[in-house]
């Protein structure tokens with residue numbers, strides 16, 4: 610037998626993937642289980658409402674009382690964490706986002722009920738000003754419309770502490786102000802809640818074109834301008850790593866990259882730079898809609914394509930995937946066949 614032939618034989622791959630167990634061994638690190646999923650939920654003021662969101666077919670906003678029936682079956686199927694967003698319509702918006710942490714805030718009102726209905730569910734709250742400010746920006750503004758970072762992080766920390774007091778296990782600031790993680794940690798310490806409140810930082814959140822349906826869902830579109838002065842420029846991986854270094858230095862417990870499909874390199878960079886931290890990715894509203902519409906048009910098979918995306922996020926370094934498709938995936942996981 611020639612040397613060349615031997616060398617060639619060492620490169621046969623079929624022998625490692627000819628049955629399901631062998632294939633699973635090749636991809637154990639990218640398996641999806643319920644604990645790899647976090648489910649985002651929009652909560653509205655009207656406790657009895659269920660409002661389908663036109664730009665996100667299959668996703669609705671819920672009133673607090675409708676969440677018991679919606680989440681109950683999902684918890685049965687293994688759902689272990691949710692991410693709450695408040696949506697206000699009749700509560701007035703102002704320039705400091707007063708209703709982000711008022712007693713009437715839908716998230717603050719939902720927390721005690723969710724905690725009592727689902728004691729095993731881990732509850733994260735998105736912390737931001739944009740759904741509650743008259744100008745729709747994520748911070749407090751100077752008169753010229755630029756961000757007043759000092760006032761913004763003070764306010765963000767107050768809101769985070771209010772959610773923690775109401776029982777949130779995790780606060781997740783999505784505002785992208787500088788110094789917010791440190792400000793939140795200090796405020797939580799002051800309230801004696803630091804030991805039982807985790808901070809999930811929206812670390813590398815890019816100024817993306819994939820947030821459109823969300824802004825419709827959360828009624829949080831900026832009234833003027835854009836978010837390019839505080840969300841990251843899509844072409845830069847350097848500033849994404851600096852954002853991660855900043856959040857790690859300030860004490861973040863978990864890190865996130867968002868959106869994810871166009872930022873898989875950033876996901877891998879951040880995971881490799883900080884392997885000690887649970888790595889979250891957010892499959893955002895536009896990414897949800899894209900898959901939905903492509904499948905509906907017959908361009909791709911829904912289950913095959915979505916499964917492929919989810920396992921590739923795990924392969925690239927994601928520990929937890931925040932996805933509006935969580936209910937569908939939990940259904941799939943009921944059957945023996947793994948994703």
Ligand SMILES: NCc1[nH]cc(CCC(=O)O)c1CC(=O)O
Pocket residue numbers: 735737739747783784819820821822823824829836892893894895
């Ligand atoms: N604080 C803003 C915020 N919180 C969550 C999302 C996006 C989530 C999604 O698109 O699914 C955004 C983006 C934005 O409007 O700039």
Ligand SMILES: [Zn+2]
Pocket residue numbers: 737738739740746747783784
């Ligand atoms: Zn915001």
Ligand SMILES: [Zn+2]
Pocket residue numbers: 735736737783784
């Ligand atoms: Zn947000």
